[in-house]
Amino acid sequence: MDSIMNMLHDICINVRSKVSRISREEAGISLARGAGGDITKKIDKVGEDAALEVVRSYGIGCTVLSEEAGLVYGSKGKRDESTSNDDTAHCIIVLDAIDGTTNAVRGIPFYSCSVAYATSDRLSSITHGAVMDLTSGDIYYAVRGDGAYMNGSRIRVANTSNDKAGYVIGINLSGISIDRLKRMSSILAMTNHIRQFGSNALEMCLLARGLLDAYIDVRGKIRVTDIAAAYLIIVEAGGMVVDEHLN
Amino acid sequence: MDSIMNMLHDICINVRSKVSRISREEAGISLARGAGGDITKKIDKVGEDAALEVVRSYGIGCTVLSEEAGLVYGSKGKRDESTSNDDTAHCIIVLDAIDGTTNAVRGIPFYSCSVAYATSDRLSSITHGAVMDLTSGDIYYAVRGDGAYMNGSRIRVANTSNDKAGYVIGINLSGISIDRLKRMSSILAMTNHIRQFGSNALEMCLLARGLLDAYIDVRGKIRVTDIAAAYLIIVEAGGMVVDEHLN
CATH class of the missing domain: 3.40.190.80 (D-Maltodextrin-Binding Protein; domain 2)
Known part of the structure; x- marks a missing residue:
């Protein structure tokens, strides 16, 4: 696993750890409307903070594009690009700390943490992606050109039949x-x-x-x-x- | 737990145990069309056989109404009502050994065993019901007049709001x-x-x-x-x- 995938993996693990500590009642508390347009729930905020904590600990100067907070610049989470390292100055981390918030709040065991690493603002520039099932801890990930994996095992889409x-x-x-x-x-x-x-x-x-x-x-x-x-x-x-x- | 609920519980446990031993490829083998009109898959047959095995071991003379086999009479699984005991002669066991066969065959972890006990052929005569999540082993059950439970804890429907x-x-x-x-x-x-x-x-x-x-x-x-x-x-x-x- 390369260092970027390590970071994405650590983000998922930290999000899962932090959101597992809050009760369902607390998870469902409504905060302000997030950058994505939906009401941010407490669990979204806890998840996002956990993710940003890991990004900062890696000290890379990525722009973070997040479901709740919108654009967050720089390794310190400040809108200050001077903190960027040269080799990562143009990277973007695309984050949805909790995808499936309603399920998480209701107790339906199907919600996830989604995080990707891109070199520009186009989907085609995404080089790394990870999605963790926050109930089971199963992790799905891919590095461009290296295939897709679930918990270390190669995965492939179904062979479609005519049925x-x-x-x-x-x-x-x-x-x-x-x-x-x-x-x-x-x-x-x-x-x-x-x-x-x-x-x-x-x-x-x-x-x-x-x-x-x-x-x-x-x-x-x-x-x-x-x-x-x-x-x-x-x-x-x-x-x-x-x-x-x-x- | 009364003896009927014990039987329903044992049916679920045996179904889960037997179907966990077959591979997904084997589970998906198509057999004949079942009584319910759908194609019976191997996993349906294995599940139903596991359920009937438990019914027979309890030696009660219920009519079994099953998704796959249709009506099965008597404690020996024969169409012979003379095997019935007097106190259970008019009981019906309503069985769907595998509800969610497609999920089971595809590996989507959401399928169940459903079994109910009734004193006549009307829904209102059902006195006992049990549904087991065959992935997690969680069991939901109810006895008429005694509330509904999941793994021993009382469950209730949501308080609906106006939202x-x-x-x-x-x-x-x-x-x-x-x-x-x-x-x-x-x-x-x-x-x-x-x-x-x-x-x-x-x-x-x-x-x-x-x-x-x-x-x-x-x-x-x-x-x-x-x-x-x-x-x-x-x-x-x-x-x-x-x-x-x-x-």
Whole structure:
């Protein structure tokens, strides 16, 4: 494991450790609205602080783009790029400390920490990604060009067959408009096995493992912080990620 | 725990033990079409055999109504009511040994064993129900009039608030017709948190635990073997189960 992946791994471990210490009641306390537009819950803040603590301890001068705080510059968490080292000055850490906050607060054991490392502000510049299942501690990760892994074992997307009725398709329908829902109905009618677990990043990892055959989100609301790490994991697992125009 | 609940508990434990010994490849082998209309997979057969083994060992003369085999009469598994004891001659065991077969075969850790005991062929005559999460071994159960439990701790449905946007609603959309989907769209648009995990019985137990606020299945396909045990667990947890006419 290289030093960047070590850092991503340590971020996930620290987030899991810190959020495991707060009660469900405390986890669900509402704070202000986060940079991503959703209400930040206490568990989001605790998770994000745990992640930033690790970034600072590594002393690298990355820009952190986070679900809750938005852009945080520099290794000290200050908006001050002078703290950057030369070799990491242009790196970006894309963080969703808690993906699946509602599940975490309700006690549904399906939520994750998602963190990626990129060299510019484009998805294609992501070189490292890690997603940890915060219930089980299972970790999914990928380094560009080196394949995708779960707990040290190589993972690959499923070999799709022609038996469409047997497909298991993850779809994010939460808060979807009726218009978009109608556009989805032919897909929904195609398979007997629709799933929605409530953490985009972790559902994309199930796809990378071959447990889902497709994962679809056409709500028009998905954020780069939700998908940055899982995007690389899917690509390195042999899968494909496209936008709604199939680009 | 009374002797009937002991039997249901033992059925779940034996099912979990036997299915844990077969590989995923073996689990997914297709056998004939079961009584419920779906293709029976090897894991369904192994689970059902494990359940019937326990019923026979208890020597009671129940009719078993099972997802795969349909009606099985008598304590020996023969269609012979002369084997019944007088005090149990009119009992029915309603069994879905593996609810969530697709998940089990794909490796998605959300499938269950569902078993109920009834004194007649009506849902209202169910006196005992048990559902085991076959991944974790968590067991949900209820005896009529004595409340609902998970691993020995009392469970209750959630106190619903007026914050509809905060509701977490489980909906079974698999293979739903476009017409029914349209009728669901206002509900789908109401909440930001839709879930579908892939085991009706276990999702109904999440409702009984207060982790979901509602669980909806309007495909018109649900079978009594899918819901018998969870029906009693929800009712005893303070919840309500209604059909599509709200009866």
